[in-house]
Amino acid sequence: MKKTLYDKLWDEHHIHTYDNGYSLIYIDKHLIHEVTSPQAFEGLKQAGRSIWSKKSIMAVPDHNVPTKMRENGIKDPISKIQVDALNKNCKSNDLLKFDLEDIRQGIVHVVGPEQGIILPGMTVVCGDSHTSTHGALASLAFGIGTSEVEHVLATQCLLQKKSLNMNIIVDGMMPDYFYSKDLALLIISKIGTAGGTGYAIEYTGSSISNLSMEARMTLCNMTIEAGATTGLVAVDDKTINYVENKPYAPKGKDFTEAKRYWKNLISDIDSVYDKTLNIDVDKSSPMITWGTSPEMAVGIDENLPDLNDEKFSSKRQDLKNAFSYMGLKEKQNVNSIKLDKIFIGSCTNSRIEDLRIVADIVKNKKVAKNIKSAIIVPGSGLVKEKAENEGLDKIFTKSGFEWRSPGCSMCLGMNDDKLNEFERCASTSNRNFEGRQGRLGRTHLVSPATAAAAAIHGHFVDVRDI
Amino acid sequence: MKKFKETKSIAAYIDRKNIDTDAIIPKQYLKAVTREGFGETLFDDWRYLEPGNLGDDHSQRKKNPEFFLYDSKNTNAQILVAGDNFGCGSSREHAVWALMDYGFNVIISTSFADIFYNNCFKNGLLPIILDPADIKKIIKNIEKKNNVFIVNLEEQLIYCDDFKIKFKIDSRRKEVLIQGIDDISETLKLSDKIKDYENKKIIRTPWNSND
Numbered sequence: 224m225k226k227t228l229y230d231k232l233w234d235e236h237h238i239h240t241y242d243n244g245y246s247l248i249y250i251d252k253h254l255i256h257e258v259t260s261p262q263a264f265e266g267l268k269q270a271g272r273s274i275w276s277k278k279s280i281m282a283v284p285d286h287n288v289p290t291k292m293r294e295n296g297i298k299d300p301i302s303k304i305q306v307d308a309l310n311k312n313c314k315s316n317d318l319l320k321f322d323l324e325d326i327r328q329g330i331v332h333v334v335g336p337e338q339g340i341i342l343p344g345m346t347v348v349c350g351d352s353h354t355s356t357h358g359a360l361a362s363l364a365f366g367i368g369t370s371e372v373e374h375v376l377a378t379q380c381l382l383q384k385k386s387l388n389m390n391i392i393v394d395g396m397m398p399d400y401f402y403s404k405d406l407a408l409l410i411i412s413k414i415g416t417a418g419g420t421g422y423a424i425e426y427t428g429s430s431i432s433n434l435s436m437e438a439r440m441t442l443c444n445m446t447i448e449a450g451a452t453t454g455l456v457a458v459d460d461k462t463i464n465y466v467e468n469k470p471y472a473p474k475g476k477d478f479t480e481a482k483r484y485w486k487n488l489i490s491d492i493d494s495v496y497d498k499t500l501n502i503d504v505d506k507s508s509p510m511i512t513w514g515t516s517p518e519m520a521v522g523i524d525e526n527l528p529d530l531n532d533e534k535f536s537s538k539r540q541d542l543k544n545a546f547s548y549m550g551l552k553e554k555q556n557v558n559s560i561k562l563d564k565i566f567i568g569s570c571t572n573s574r575i576e577d578l579r580i581v582a583d584i585v586k587n588k589k590v591a592k593n594i595k596s597a598i599i600v601p602g603s604g605l606v607k608e609k610a611e612n613e614g615l616d617k618i619f620t621k622s623g624f625e626w627r628s629p630g631c632s633m634c635l636g637m638n639d640d641k642l643n644e645f646e647r648c649a650s651t652s653n654r655n656f657e658g659r660q661g662r663l664g665r666t667h668l669v670s671p672a673t674a675a676a677a678a679i680h681g682h683f684v685d686v687r688d689i
Numbered sequence: 690m691k692k693f694k695e696t697k698s699i700a701a702y703i704d705r706k707n708i709d710t711d712a713i714i715p716k717q718y719l720k721a722v723t724r725e726g727f728g729e730t731l732f733d734d735w736r737y738l739e740p741g742n743l744g745d746d747h748s749q750r751k752k753n754p755e756f757f758l759y760d761s762k763n764t765n766a767q768i769l770v771a772g773d774n775f776g777c778g779s780s781r782e783h784a785v786w787a788l789m790d791y792g793f794n795v796i797i798s799t800s801f802a803d804i805f806y807n808n809c810f811k812n813g814l815l816p817i818i819l820d821p822a823d824i825k826k827i828i829k830n831i832e833k834k835n836n837v838f839i840v841n842l843e844e845q846l847i848y849c850d851d852f853k854i855k856f857k858i859d860s861r862r863k864e865v866l867i868q869g870i871d872d873i874s875e876t877l878k879l880s881d882k883i884k885d886y887e888n889k890k891i892i893r894t895p896w897n898s899n900d
């Protein structure tokens with residue numbers, strides 16, 4: 224039978240079928256951070272259970288760590304307790320962990336692939352919904368809750384029902400300044416935040432082949448915002464080149480053998496998907512979210528929606544609420560949206576390519592006076608180092624950006640980096656929910672390029688015009 | 690895990706779609722290292738007029754009188770009826786802990802986000818998926834009469850004075866809730882099979898073995 228990539232990954236990790244339609248699936252890699260793991264370790268201890276496979280685990284503190292003045296340690300005593308708990312749990316169980324002082328520390332979804340800990344063909348879980356990121360390497364990766372973290376710690380397996388297959392075929396030349404972040408927002412605006420629920424989404428088509436690995440990670444990362452826990456891109460030469468020579472990747476003969484296996488991680492020709500969506504990107508514009516859900520997005524050259532439009536009839540109340548929360552008016556021009564803060568970072572857009580794009584745009588320009596703070600938070604210590612070697616940090620600080628240490632930062636605002644009430648932010652992160660970046664804060668999701676252009680102008684502008 | 694058999698209670702209705710887990714329990718409370726005490730900060734941003742933090746005395750915070758759970762007709766509701774795609778967003782299980790700690794046992798919507806839905810069954814919270822027509826019936830009833838509903842999982846029925854509605858749930862998930870099954874013990878019964886798989890894996894894909 225013809226199999227999709229998802230089918231292949233599923234079959235390879237399938238251990239047992241229960242008669243109720245559930246399966247037991249083996250998990251190869253388990254990524255752990257400080258926020259969703261303490262209760263799992265506690266549960267394990269209380270039940271007197273031990274960790275099934277210590278070597279399957281990589282831990283890193285990221286969600287709740289300071290991004291400046293790290294040398295002084297963690298100021299917030301409650302955050303410190305959580306990071307200390309992670310340290311303690313990893314130490315007592317002898318788990319691989321990248322400490323705050325380690326140059327390899329960073330956002331869990333940036334660190335895993337960067338270290339070659341995540342490889343094609345693996346099953347990967349993490350107590351964080353953006354685990355979908357790793358699907359860019361053709362690994363079956365999805366986020367889980369804390370009870371499931373405990374389940375994987377104790378058994379190396381998960382109970383799962385197989386998802387349906389969705390194929391999103393993206394064709395056409397990606398226009399200038401239209402990035403995979405824009406593509407993700409375009410897709411979500413079309414299918415909605417529940418459009419992918421119950422599906423594993425595979426991205427195929429000529430545009431996807433042309434994307435870099437980092438751009439594919441951005442796209443797979445945002446898949447959860449379309450409701451699908453898993454996003455996938457098949458293996459090609461780019462995948463293999465990306466993995467080669469990563470610290471934890473196989474070497475020599477092992478690599479050659481692995482490569483042979485990985486090359487098969489593509490959907491068979493004529494395999495059947497339960498749903499297919501065609502997207503043509505030829506004429507697409509950079510995207511911006513205006514509301515409180517990632518699906519509330521428009522092209523940068525469009526006006527905000529008109530509530531009287533028939534297509535909104537079933538959603539009118541939600542859109543109204545969003546306009547009121549965001550302090551915006553219907554039909555408003557995107558350029559008229561003034562900003563207070565700029566955040567460039569998060570597991571969606573904090574890799575070296577993202578930073579290069581930003582540097583290109585802000586070089587020899589200044590952040591606008593009305594911007595209270597513009598921060599750039601690299602995804603990992605290694606990304607930071609690379610950027611500094613390329614002199615990007617100098618470009619940023621000269622322009623008026625703050626150059627920070629790696630972590631989730633203002634993506635969820637658990638540390639000091641957050642929005643104050645009614646502050647408006649152009650953010651390269653992944654969620655614009657009410658309060659996501661700070662109570663009553665207003666978030667617009669954009670690509671790094673659009674965020675950079677907005678920083679220079681103090682309001683949104685069409686990055687293609689500058 | 691808490692078992693679920695039946696709930697008898699009034700139902701509270703919130704007319705919002707896509708209620709995300711950030712709204713159910715905001716980030717600052719995720720700094721906790723225990724599973725308890727999240728009920729006081731359920732829907733925190735909507736519920737209080739001033740910001741709060743983990744460890745605050747929440748009874749001292751200014752409440753939002755308009756918040757739906759402060760409406761006297763919703764007091765002590767154990768059933769929550771909400772708009773489409775409930776629980777979308779982050780994987781935080783704290784959202785389920787908060788709903789349960791507040792006192793909810795049943796959430797009814799047309800659809801739930803996958804991770805949230807999974808998390809419910811690990812804790813004894815029953816998420817019920819109904820089609821929009823049935824949900825409308827329930828809402829109408831809440832608005833007009835504020836009846837007590839009985840949700841019986843064994844029979845897969847929601848009863849009130851005016852009608853009863855059958856709901857679907859997959860048989861395994863039903864068992865898990867009724868018997869309070871611990872998934873980990875269940876899985877560990879298959880330890881030999883898991884080890885077997887691992888042994889084969891070393892040979893088939895040695896570069897992907899944790900041995």
Ligand code: SF4
Nearest residue numbers: 353569570631634635
């Ligand atoms: S950057 Fe944001 S989305 Fe990514 S792991 Fe951190 S909190 Fe989650």
